[in-house]
Amino acid sequence: MSGHYEAPIREPLILGDKTYHDITEDIARPIETKAGKLWWFAFYIALVAFIYGVGCIAYTIGTGIGVWGLNRTINWGWDITNFVWWVGIGHAGTLISAVLLLFRQKWRLSINRSAEAMTIFAVVQAAMFPCIHMGRIWLAYFVFPITNQFGTLWPNFNSPLLWDVFAISTYFSVSVVFWYIGLIPDFAMVRDRAVKPVTKKIYTILSFGWGGKAKHWQRFEEVSLVLAGLATPLVFSVHTIVSFDFATSVIKGWHSTVYPPYFVAGAIFSGFAMVQTLLSVVRKVCHLEDYITQKHIEYMNIVIVVTGGMVTVAYITEFFIGWYSGSRYEDFTYFSVGAATGPYWWAFWLLILCNVLIPASLWIKKLRRNFLWTFIVSIVINIGMWFERFDIIVINLSRDYLPSAWTMFQPSFVDVGIFIGTIGFFSVLYLLYARTFPVIAQAELKTIIKTSSEGYKKHHLENEHH
Numbered sequence: 001m002s003g004h005y006e007a008p009i010r011e012p013l014i015l016g017d018k019t020y021h022d023i024t025e026d027i028a029r030p031i032e033t034k035a036g037k038l039w040w041f042a043f044y045i046a047l048v049a050f051i052y053g054v055g056c057i058a059y060t061i062g063t064g065i066g067v068w069g070l071n072r073t074i075n076w077g078w079d080i081t082n083f084v085w086w087v088g089i090g091h092a093g094t095l096i097s098a099v100l101l102l103f104r105q106k107w108r109l110s111i112n113r114s115a116e117a118m119t120i121f122a123v124v125q126a127a128m129f130p131c132i133h134m135g136r137i138w139l140a141y142f143v144f145p146i147t148n149q150f151g152t153l154w155p156n157f158n159s160p161l162l163w164d165v166f167a168i169s170t171y172f173s174v175s176v177v178f179w180y181i182g183l184i185p186d187f188a189m190v191r192d193r194a195v196k197p198v199t200k201k202i203y204t205i206l207s208f209g210w211g212g213k214a215k216h217w218q219r220f221e222e223v224s225l226v227l228a229g230l231a232t233p234l235v236f237s238v239h240t241i242v243s244f245d246f247a248t249s250v251i252k253g254w255h256s257t258v259y260p261p262y263f264v265a266g267a268i269f270s271g272f273a274m275v276q277t278l279l280s281v282v283r284k285v286c287h288l289e290d291y292i293t294q295k296h297i298e299y300m301n302i303v304i305v306v307t308g309g310m311v312t313v314a315y316i317t318e319f320f321i322g323w324y325s326g327s328r329y330e331d332f333t334y335f336s337v338g339a340a341t342g343p344y345w346w347a348f349w350l351l352i353l354c355n356v357l358i359p360a361s362l363w364i365k366k367l368r369r370n371f372l373w374t375f376i377v378s379i380v381i382n383i384g385m386w387f388e389r390f391d392i393i394v395i396n397l398s399r400d401y402l403p404s405a406w407t408m409f410q411p412s413f414v415d416v417g418i419f420i421g422t423i424g425f426f427s428v429l430y431l432l433y434a435r436t437f438p439v440i441a442q443a444e445l446k447t448i449i450k451t452s453s454e455g456y457k458k459h460h461l462e463n464e465h466h
Contacts, residue, residue, distance in 0.1 A: 006451040008461050013107055013448060015290040017455030020446050023291075027186070027442040028193055030286045035435055038285055046427035053421005056414045057132060065135050069411040074397045078415040079129045080245075081389045082422065085270070086126035087168065087242055088263075088385060091235060092271025093119025094175050097182070098231040101224065106452055107299050109445045110291045113438065114282060115275045116179040121429040122274070123172045125422040130164070132418070160244040167241040171234045178227045184210050185220065185443035239267040246392065253333030253396035256321075258314055265310035266385060269355075272304050273381035278430065280375040282439055291440055294369050301368045304381070308359045315356070332399030334391040343408060344395045347387055354384025 016022075035043075060067055070077050093115035100108040131140045142148070143165045145155055155162045188210035191203035210216060243263035246254035276297070283292040315335055322336035332338040339348045358380050362368045394409045433439075450456050 008457045008464075010452075010457075011293075011295045012452055012454035012457055013110065013293065013295060014445070014453040015293055016453075017458070018290065018449060018453055020449065023442050023446055023449070024189060024193075026288070026291070027438050027440050027445075028190060030435060030439065031190055031437075032193065036285070039431065039435070042281075042285075043428065043431050046424045046431060049420050049424025050428050051421075051424075053418055053424055056417030056421060057128075060132055060414055060418070061137055065133065067412060067414045069409055069415050071407055071409070073400060073405045073407045074394060074409045076393050076397065077409050078390075078411050078419060079133045081386065081393050082419050083126050083129035084242060084389045085386050086122050086129075086422065087239060088267035088270045088389075089274045089382075090119045090122035090126065090171075090175075090271065091239060091264075091267035092275050093117070093122075094171070094178070094231045095235050095268060095271065096275070097178060098228040098235065101228045102232065106448050107296055109448065110288075110293075110296055110440055111275065111279055111300070113179075113182065113441050114278055115271075116175065116182070117430065117433050117437070118271075118274060118278055119175050120172070120179060121426050121433075123168065123175070124429070125426050127168065127172075128422065130161070160241065160248050163241045163244060167234075167238045171231075171238045174227065174231050174234055178224075178231055181220070181223055181227060182441060182444075183437060184208050185212070186438040186441060188212065189442060190438065236264055239263045251396060251400065252327070252329045253322075253392070256318070258317055262311070262314035265307045265314070266388065269304060269307040269311050270381060270385035272300050272307070273378040273385070276300055276304070276374055276378035277382065280371065280378070282434060286434060286439060288440065291445070294371070297371060297374050298365075298369050301362045301374060304359060304377075305362050305368075308355065308362075308381075312356050315352075329399075329401055332395070334395040338399070339391065339395050342395075342399070344391065344398070347391050347395065351384055351387045351391055354380045355388060358384075 014023075018026075068077065068079070093112075096108050096115040097112045100112070131137050134140060143155055143162065145157075155165075184207055187203050187207035191200060191207050194200035194203055240260040240263065243259035247256055247259040249255060279292050279296075283289055318333065318335035322330045322333050322338075330336060332342065334348070339345070359377055361373070362377060367373045398408060399406055
């Protein structure tokens with residue numbers, strides 16, 4: 001039993017004198033009760049945004065990508081900015097689940113389920129942008145190396161865009177399986193409590209015959225570990241390959257060896273920020289204050305501080321290279337004196353403000369443990385990371401090697417509408433998920449109730465005194 005011992009002075013991960021039954025009741029409540037006004041309010045707003053985005057996508061498909069703000073010089077604009085942003089957000093989920101599982105971190109149990117859901121929903125949004133960007137979405141299957149009616153026509157295996165297809169589809173597949181396997185014991189809990197026959201039938205199918213036997217748990221843990229082992233390298237490979245879209249090109253500012261680690265750190269930075277945003281909302285709306293505690297928020301903020309520091313070092317490196325190289329073209333890369341003082345100066349300084357200066361406040365413990373400040377900073381980081389991708393793409397392209405081709409990018413209402421639509425779609429999926437699936441892995445959370453709950457620690461201290 002010594003392996004399960006946890007020092008009483010450590011802050012509890014479950015507040016209140018909770019029993020096993022209390023955890024079941026608290027986690028099942030959002031599924032078994034009617035949605036509140038706040039949920040419906042958020043859902044209607046998200047649905048309107050989603051419908052607007054669908055309209056803009058339909059308009060694009062019907063008329064072509066000429067309705068976007070692209071031009072001869074800037075042929076990648078908001079679409080690839082949004083693609084890289086959404087892929088980055090999809091990183092933290094598998095990182096929290098897989099890497100922290102392998103490191104046996106107990107604090108992940110209250111947050112991993114929501115983070116995994118976020119990963120899947122974010123990757124769905126990301127995958128839409130390259131498909132729409134093709135212009136002929138009905139030919140999207142051409143990106144896969146499958147036989148076709150044109151004979152020996154194959155994708156270009158030398159293209160990093162094709163590597164994206166393999167990397168993201170593999171990451172998505174493993175993430176979905178990992179998420180579903182983890183949900184099986186919780187689906188069984190909902191099944192056993194269901195009153196309506198239809199609900200019971202649905203959750204019976206989803207729970208896959210789970211009976212909670214020792215053999216079931218043994219296989220569950222073994223499969224979880226295997227999937228975590230598979231998913232961990234994918235976390236680092238996916239955004240590395242996305243960075244190759246830029247790093248393998250000859251465009252100044254993109255052709256950089258720092259991109260793979262820089263992109264991975266940035267993805268974890270933005271992914272954890274989005275998890276913080278979602279958990280801050282879920283914690284209040286689903287009344288999960290006893291399970292998503294100040295300690296969870298602080299741990300995630302520490303990850304944000306560390307990855308934010310790595311991103312800042314990459315910014316400084318890029319800025320130094322832009323100055324030290326002495327190349328007139330390097331002076332217009334996204335981290336250079338030209339970017340800081342040129343026509344996109346506002347985007348440059350927004351990036352510095354949102355990704356460097358404001359997150360640095362989390363070095364202060366009092367602010368790192370503050371729920372409201374954490375929520376504000378997480379949104380600021382989400383905005384800043386979007387501007388980081390915008391700067392990389394638009395600033396670099398707007399000032400290329402040929403001064404006569406220099407131009408500015410102006411997004412059209414379709415660009416903006418599609419982006420808003422993806423945020424709406426993401427929110428719709430997440431809100432529906434919060435109402436139909438257990439948002440916390442209650443079965444796994446119960447395994448730490450005798451070591452990390454507030455009630456256990458109190459009893460343990462009382463026994464020591466006696």
